[in-house]
Amino acid sequence: MAGKTLYDKLWDDHLVKQRDDGSALIYIDRQLLHEVTSPQAFEGLRLAGRKPWRIDANIATPDHNVPTTDRERGVEGIVDPVSRIQVETLDKNCDEFGILEFKIKDQRQGIVHVIGPEQGATLPGMSIVCGDSHTSTHGAFGCLAHGIGTSEVEHVLATQCLVQQKMKNMLVKVNGKLGPGVTGKDVVLAIIGRIGTAGGTGYAIEFGGEAIHDLSMEARMTICNMSIEAGARVGMVSVDDTTIDYVKGRPFSPKGEQWDRAVDYWRTLHSDDDAVFDKVVELEASEIQPQVSWGTSPEMVTGVDGSVPDPDREDDPIKREGIVRALKYMGLQPNQKITDIKLDRVFIGSCTNSRIEDLREAAKVVKGHKVSPTLKQAMVVPGSGLVKAQAEKEGLDKVFIEAGLEWRDPGCSMCLAMNADKLGQGEHCASTSNRNFEGRQGFGGRTHLVSPAMAAAAAIKGHFVDVREMMN
């Protein structure tokens, strides 16, 4: 019999009941909650007279709606009354049901997918869900983690389980070593460019190979975070020393004898040598360039040395139509060089790229330079209050401020522009976020997805530039 994949192992470990109709009940170890996708779930519980099954499995924080300035005023500082009600509703629900919440003024507040790992609330081998598609982030720790809808948030609150169908297994293997200046973000954008935005639909992806295991936990999180942009709800990396070192000593992490037992178990969280995947995709790390997206889907991406595609050279009529539409929305010409795209704003942040390593990489690039006067704004939004404090301890805030970037308070911010941070119509933005959909960062806004280092380089030049030219 063939061995098991990492996903098979995680599935088997969480299987409560296999039903005859092919569906299964899967136990959920951790649920993360935020203000946007939870209010209707709590209301549903209340209407049905149900109580949460296991209160201590849940951790909440407001992130999507929170302002990134004026935070000492707390909830009162949220100018938009509709946003304020949503944050207040989360506070009320957590207070009523006794759920641990890092509220807006708590230093531990931040983006759900930053604070889980930061607190050790994300541990290898866990099943983790959240009403947010970027929950795949936590798969970087060898977790079974994926986004769910609000009805399922309610289902997990009420039963600690989800009804699931098992997915297929895909291995994305990145062989060899990445070149200097090429980051986790470039790897995942290159993968999405290769397999397409629906390439992973129906699959749980395991990212493997030398280049992946050479990466830090921050970079692995960036890669797993964007699995959903390739259509896969689940993205994972197997456990190694890097994983275990990261987890050690965090507030929720096991201690003492429990730690040793946990590590023994975590060491088993990898695909067996003879495991069989339904699909395998291989990339050569040395061929991956710093990436820039030019269109309105994350698969519309190319190397910084490349050009905007020419729809006339696309054979598939549906794809051709998509390119024509994207170029019109983005205000770009066929064959235009990526480095000729002029920018209006730069955003460094989001659950994809707002961790300490991301900020260090960006700071390294801007240090000693000034933001281009042609830009309207360049902002850095750390992923949590603790990331912000760490960055300030290292003096990164000063580097950013001296270069002319704004240093903000933590939250989702301009990744999806639910708060006051957004693009104006027609503005081009170099963004370290995850989605370049039409209107995502603001009505009529034009998003280009890049790594923190590439965003930082673009901020200095006012247009895209190969960050490797600025490194010495």
Next chain:
Amino acid sequence: MRAFKQHQGVVAPMDRSNVDTDMIIPKQFLKSIKRTGFGPNLFDELRYLDEGKPDQDCSNRPLNPAFVLNQDRYRNASVLLARRNFGCGSSREHAPWALDDFGFRVIIAPSFADIFYNNCFKNGLLPIVLDEEVVEKLFQETYENEGYQLSIDLEAKTVTTPSGESFSFDVDDFRRHCLLNGLDDIGVTLEDADLIRDYENKRRETAPWLFNTAN
């Protein structure tokens, strides 16, 4: 949940691939703490010429005449015909809520994004996967025939055209069962409460660190 057995309705063609959930319902409308009222903002950025705001009366907003749902022949559509990878992007259940609130009961496409597909079933909305060639044929027939309707039978798992041509589709048994009977799947799961408790107790023994609180 509302049960779904059969449906017959006017078809509207959403002729673009990779329709994402930001497009289906833009983020500013996600600030609502309710499940209802999203219909007027379905496809907001495509449907109106101005930028939509939450809690706004949409009846006086300038409509984009080129957008499919603004055309008289599709205004009462309840079957949405779509292209590849419909519903990609965020997990927001506001997307099916908005489609439902507008009046859609069925969405037909060659493929759907996983989370969106799953969310539809929780809301009495039926997503149907048909082969790309069949979907293409349905697009042509929709364009050529004003008032074009399709009949959908979940019991029989078929989509039938006005000429009587019938296409079968796959749907997994559990989802079909819940939808046919309008079942609350939390109630179904709680029938296995003892099994869940047994699993949990075993986990507390074998992996106690999963139950730690912060220290």
